[in-house]
Amino acid sequence: MEVMAYRTELNPTNKQIGLIHQYCGTVRFAYNWYLDAAKAYYAECGLFLTGYAFSKALNNSKRPEWFTEAPSKSVKHAIMCAERAYRRFFKRQSGFPRYKRRNTNRDSFYVICSIHVERHRIRLPKLGWVKLKEKGYVPTRQEPKSATISIVNGRYYVSVLYEAQDPAPIQPTGEPLGMDVGLKNLAVLSDGTVFMNINKTNRLRKLEKRKRRIERMITRRYLANKGKDKVHGWHNYRKAIMEKWRIERRLNNRRVEYMKWVCAQVVRRQPSSLTIEHLNVKGMMKNRHLAPALHKQGLSVFLELVEQVCHKHGIELRRVSAWYPSSRLCHVCHRKNTSLVLGQYEWRCPVCGTLHDRDLNAALNLRDASEYQDL
Template sequence: MLKSYKTEIHPTEKQKHKINRTIGVCRFIYNFYIAENKEIYKAEKSFMSGMDFSKWRSNEFLPENPEYLWIREVSSKAVKQSIMNGEKAFRKFFRKQSGFTRFKKKNRSDVKAYFPRNNSSDWTIERHRLKIPTLGFVRLKEKGYIPMGSMVKSGTVSMKAGRYYVSVLIEAEEKPYDVPEGNGIGIDLGIKDFAVVSTMENPFANINKTKSVRDLEKRLKREQRRLSRKYESLNVRNKETKGEATRQNIHKQTIKVQKLHQRLSCIRENHINQVIRKVIRQKPRFITMEDLNVSGMMKNRHLAKAVQGQNFHSFRLKLADKCRKNGIELRIADRWYPSSRLCSECGSIRKDLKLSDRTYRCDACGFVIDRDRNASINLLNAKVYTVAL
């Protein structure tokens, strides 16, 4: 069984320089491959394979353009992997699985440097450090997180908001799990509360309504405004000295904005992990949740920001992974299932229910219950569903 680990690392200044250089070359090669295929696609409605592009780059392009020989100063495997990533993106486009491939922008796109395992001494794992090919030993921030002595298949090094991370794919033994014997659970996701669980009295709160997140969002808005003004100042100043100084200030301000974005992302991801952990600890036999139309909800300009901050898609992916590891069946009810309009007591449907009605009152039997609680019970009792793989 293959398992991935991602953790932060503390490279030296020399190692940082090499990582930044490798990531920069990978981004350049990826964009170069996309640009060449764009011209081919316009003329022939096809694309050049990654293997053919790699041969053309090594045998024809570099000998004729010696000013680009700095491409060979970084790991060749990392460069080839970036070409393969571009080819994969083009193949997805031709299979109509995604849109047309876009260029990767500096300081905005997530570019990773790929390092394979070439020999037995590569990717040596110790408690406090990790040996990466071409980089040597790099200190780990979280000691003992990656199991020592594991067989690493491959790994990537990435940078985000001035911090460096390593992701490794290791071979791990698949641990057997006990078949859960508990009852099922229905989960209703929302905006007022993040999740209402049918078997839990208190719902999981919306983390975006807490003071810490709101303060960070206000701070982010101010820093983004400062960054925008620096760009305006750069357009006004024409002198080289002042322009260069402004570019350096823009880079510093960009790092500040990225750090705030990352901080908010980490807070929200941690909240999702805590919710999933508490749900899985109940050891239910199955979990039922609704297939939300997130893209449709995002079209409502009054709810778009609130929906985006909840990270419903990330919650579903993480929950499906945990259910698979613990032998729990994850059931997905259809998005048209009337979980909110259906009375959990008598089964009648209230057609005049509005979004502003937070309390459900049944016209047939007079049953009164919280709207989200009623939806979670109906999801628990749903008979028509699909099982997430």
């Protein structure tokens, strides 16, 4: 069975908006409450506190009225998420889980049962019927498994989960392709197709410039409102924060949509295999000179989308080692150019005299690579 998620924007009433914020706060409180209890329990008894034990003790204790108004499954799901994160810390697989904070641009809660979808609205536990901004997108013939209501940059979304039969993908019959990803261009295919870096377009540059202006405005308004009453003051500061979130949402949406379009163009070629390079993006982000450009390019998101699209359409995805010299090898005579530097985008082979474009040459070498890992 395959799990399909459909995410769309909600159009809630003012009363429903208040309830969404209330339930997000309750879930956040339950998450942090478990972490505090687990720390105290370990300090006192030296044992691991499970989420089930904490949830059982919570149900048998006296709780505030506002706490019991939230969906019980949402609270339990938050506790189990906290337990999963704490267990990883307990096994020394990660650091101690971070506490969830208020006043962030992202918040969510999870619900199951009693979820019904119609063409223009969805019924959610404790919220009732909520209007959808996009009509007819979420399937109505099948009962959904669960839903996640989220707040992102002041907007409200629902992600509905369905179980669906995994259809057998059509076997592609095209030529193998190699794809080199980078900062100068998002991707270059071995057939010569170049997908440019969308961050270099005028539209995104103007948005980035506007974002920097808003950030300076936020700093000035923070200093101007420092020491004032947070109930009656700070209004303009909060307006600037919301404007910054709105610009960030527009930037993120345009980048992700462009990545999806690039993946669709690759699928249209129906390659029998697609070879990419295994990139340690997390390690590359430690370079403070490259980190801002890498963050804007979103290579991790793009590679994840490529993997999903290849799996869906039956394209064999191959990944070569990060140490494979795809840019340094001449794809004609296979001579390795050890003097190639990072900022050099063209080079001539000293043996056969072929003039190479760095990215296209890397894509051709990736296509012809013999040592790779099947995904």
